[in-house]
């Protein structure tokens with residue numbers, strides 16, 4: 001059995017059905033991400049695992065034991081919350097030591113572990129400061145240290161970085177991933193940011209309206225979205241109807257809709273050499289958007305079908321507005337939904 | 338023009354202060370001199386103070402004042418803390434009813450309260466009809482709104498549910514976590530509101546006169562009796578009460594300004 005197992009989890013808040021038949025396994029030592037839009041039930045599932053919320057129906061297992069009705073403090077789970085949750089009346093040292101003191105460890109050992117953990121999160125010099133004297137990012141790192149220092153069986157991170165600016169956030173993503181791998185802590189990470197999920201996860205579980213829409217490695221989720229929702233949420237997929245796409249590209253992709261990543265479309269002024277499995281259509285460029293490292297050209301085909309194509313930006317714009325171009329793409333990269 | 342109005346407002350302020358302070362000063366002088374029949378008092382003496390501080394009745398009244406102030410305050414603080422804990426954590430929907438309940442005593446006057454308590458309980462022979470029980474109960478009711486407000490405002494400043502959950506995840510029980518991570522953060526608020534409550538109870542005469550038996554005396558009651566004996570002695574008692582009240586007020590103001598400073602410092606960061 002997997003290290004953590006959710007079995008047919010249902011959760012109601014009054015008449016609001018928030019979690020719908022969730023089945024989910026997490027392997028030991030992995031970092032898995034619950035990814036999904038706001039309000040889809042990610043935090044609720046996490047809180048059910050923590051014991052802060054009771055499931056309406058279903059079973060939760062951790063390390064071979066059923067923990068569905070165990071009180072939070074006996075589950076051996078550490079958690080970092082979305083908002084800052086350090087104890088304001090305690091110094092950084094006392095915050096981090098809190099869980100260790102409850103375990104009645106010897107003073108010297110507590111002190112050593114606290115210092116070691118603060119070293120890992122890079123806040124050794126803040127040890128005697130108070131939460132109000134720290135920046136948001138520092139506070140979250142202390143919260144991380146506080147949760148990890150007790151060596152919990154599982155670490156739950158509920159959007160711990162959402163209140164932190166972009167640059168620090170990127171650094172912390174890498175930091176958290178590094179610490180998690182170094183200590184081998186099984187971790188569940190909640191986010192609504194797909195890039196964050198891609199960077200950090202062994203596995204991503206894509207949530208939609210209280211259900212798991214798709215599970216897979218970051219690469220699988222990114223390159224093979226299974227549903228239209230997955231394709232909308234992940235990457236920057238073009239999602240034309242299958243009928244339109246097949247007409248324009250003379251193809252026969254099955255399904256209702258077609259998902260095409262903008263980076264698999266190649267633009268050229270000359271018609272590319274015909275090739276087995278290469279789809280080509282001619283169009284016109286009405287506009288483009290610069291993303292810094294790449295330029296996203298809109299391409300308008302006959303009959304009003306418009307798709308985006310990404311071109312890596314070297315030192316000049318390859319095409320201007322109004323230019324006619326050929327768009328080509330490999331047929332086996334096109335996903336029918 | 339502006340300068341002129343500043344000057345005149347200063348004059349008015351001074352007059353008001355003098356007007357308020359004259360009786361006080363007079364009382365202090367009166368308690369410190371043997372004779373004040375002419376314009377200048379003469380015969381400086383501490384005899385009045387010596388007398389009251391060696392009078393066991395006065396010392397007992399001070400002691401009893403302390404008791405009947407401290408017990409209700411401790412009880413009320415504990416009740417309100419636990420009540421707010423349970424309501425915030427388990428029954429958030431009941432919060433507004435708790436607030437209404439705690440505010441009602443604002444509208445009840447001492448006479449009405451003490452008389453109703455007498456009518457309701459005095460005839461029985463349960464523990465509730467003990468004089469001391471009735472008095473302490475009445476005092477708990479009187480100070481309830483003040484204590485409630487102080488604690489409530491303190492709690493509003495921290496995200497209580499979040500901190501409790503964080504502590505719970507670290508292996509603490511909710512109730513212990515409440516006393517270890519919530520209460521320390523609202524300690525200033527609790528102190529200020531209990532000092533205000535002391536001030537309130539300290540000045541009570543009506544309720545204690547109605548409810549307590551003759552062997553329970555607070556300082557107000559002692560003052561009343563002293564007035565009948567000697568006005569110089571009564572002045573001394575009055576001055577002592579005044580000084581205690583000033584001291585309480587000073588502590589409250591210091592604590593309040595310190596917690597405001599802390600807040601500013603924290604927000605400035």
Ligand SMILES: Nc1ncnc2c1ncn2[C@@H]1O[C@H](COP(=O)(O)OP(=O)(O)OP(=O)(O)O)[C@@H](O)[C@H]1O
Nearest residue numbers: 013016018036037038039040041042043044045192
């Ligand atoms: N304590 C609660 N009482 C009632 N409804 C709740 C409660 N907590 C969550 N909900 C509801 O459950 C649904 C899912 O909430 P949840 O917090 O799990 O979303 P989320 O996926 O974490 O969203 P976000 O990304 O915004 O944090 C929402 O519709 C929310 O209104």
Ligand SMILES: [Mg+2]
Nearest residue numbers: 042043044158
């Ligand atoms: Mg959430």
